[in-house]
Amino acid sequence: MSRHRARPASRRWNVSPVFVTGELLLTTGVLLGLMVVWQLFWTDIGASREQAGFVTALGEEWDEPLTVDALLQEVEDPANTVNVLSEEQMRTDDAPVPSRAAIAETFATIYVPRWGENYVKPISEGVSRARVLDPKGIGHYPDTELPGQVGNFAIAGHRTTYGKPFTDIQTLKTGDAIVIRTEGVWYVYEVTDSYIVKPNYIQAIRPDPYAPTAAPTKRYLTLTTCHPRYSAAERYIVHAELSYWAAVEDGVPPEIVGSATVQEAS
Numbered sequence: 001m002s003r004h005r006a007r008p009a010s011r012r013w014n015v016s017p018v019f020v021t022g023e024l025l026l027t028t029g030v031l032l033g034l035m036v037v038w039q040l041f042w043t044d045i046g047a048s049r050e051q052a053g054f055v056t057a058l059g060e061e062w063d064e065p066l067t068v069d070a071l072l073q074e075v076e077d078p079a080n081t082v083n084v085l086s087e088e089q090m091r092t093d094d095a096p097v098p099s100r101a102a103i104a105e106t107f108a109t110i111y112v113p114r115w116g117e118n119y120v121k122p123i124s125e126g127v128s129r130a131r132v133l134d135p136k137g138i139g140h141y142p143d144t145e146l147p148g149q150v151g152n153f154a155i156a157g158h159r160t161t162y163g164k165p166f167t168d169i170q171t172l173k174t175g176d177a178i179v180i181r182t183e184g185v186w187y188v189y190e191v192t193d194s195y196i197v198k199p200n201y202i203q204a205i206r207p208d209p210y211a212p213t214a215a216p217t218k219r220y221l222t223l224t225t226c227h228p229r230y231s232a233a234e235r236y237i238v239h240a241e242l243s244y245w246a247a248v249e250d251g252v253p254p255e256i257v258g259s260a261t262v263q264e265a266s
Contacts, residue, residue, distance in 0.1 A: 047163035051137040054106050054122040062183050064248065066109055068118050071252050085251040090188075090244035095148030095219070098182040101125040101140075104132055108140075108147060110155075111179040111256050114172055121165045123180070127156050134158075137165045141205050144222075147180045147187045148245055154205035154222040159229055159236070166225035169236050170194075177255035178221060178240050184248050188255060189221040189240035196227050197235050204237045218242075 059066035065073075101107035101124070108123040124136045132139040138157040145151035157165040172178075172191050180187040203209060204224060207216040219242035227236040246253065 044163055050135055051122055051163050054136055055109060055120055058106055068120055083251040084254050084257050085246050089246050089250040092244050095245040096185055097146050097149045108180055108182045113255055114176045115168050134162045137163045144205055147182055150219055151207040151216040152209060152220040152222055156224045159225040169225055169238060172238050179253055179255055186246045186253050188243045188253050190243045191240045193239040195237050197237060199235055
């Protein structure tokens with residue numbers, strides 16, 4: 001008599017909608033977490049390298065060193081003719097003004113001693129995120145004045161992600177130096193004011209940020225960035241005024257040479 005083994009009953013999974021929803025939320029959370037890591041950290045690493053490359057490329061184009069380390073080496077080399085600027089070489093007459101650059105063209109560098117002795121970033125024309133702010137770091141508002149010009153030379157940069165060139169903007173103090181360099185000219189500005197505004201407050205980048213209907217008489221520099229960190233709810237504004245200008249061939253601004261001391265004092 002043959003025996004037939006009973007086939008086991010098929011197993012049925014009873015998956016509740018709550019379980020499926022939970023799994024989807026968990027997966028979504030992991031993906032969002034990875035995106036945040038990429039946004040906050042990897043974009044910083046990649047963009048910082050790119051921005052350093054733009055500084056190097058500009059230095060090669062001008063055939064002059066642009067990093068602070070290279071400038072300090074020249075200052076400390078007795079055989080080199082590059083020296084620290086003397087008071088006689090710090091000029092307060094009408095400053096030379098560079099030609100207006102094409103959109104996305106890198107035309108200057110910025111040095112902020114308060115942010116460290118090696119802080120140097122490229123400045124490019126325009127404030128498009130895709131073409132300028134994300135890949136190049138700092139952009140010049142095209143409708144504002146140029147370095148050394150009477151009026152308002154206004155620039156923008158990220159406070160988080162993509163190299164975050166203005167991440168420490170809140171540490172700037174009245175009297176701090178902000179140095180702009182174009183081909184052949186140093187422009188040394190001095191911080192005068194800072195405040196927080198709504199994103200639609202465009203007076204900060206007007207020719208005279210304190211008197212929007214008046215003709216400007218001073219040479220301003222304005223830094224703009226998002227506030228607070230990780231938010232675009234407001235804008236952090238810093239104003240500075242031109243203290244002096246000097247020819248690059250005459251030497252290096254003492255504000256840059258003494259930047260390590262400034263950083264330690266902060």
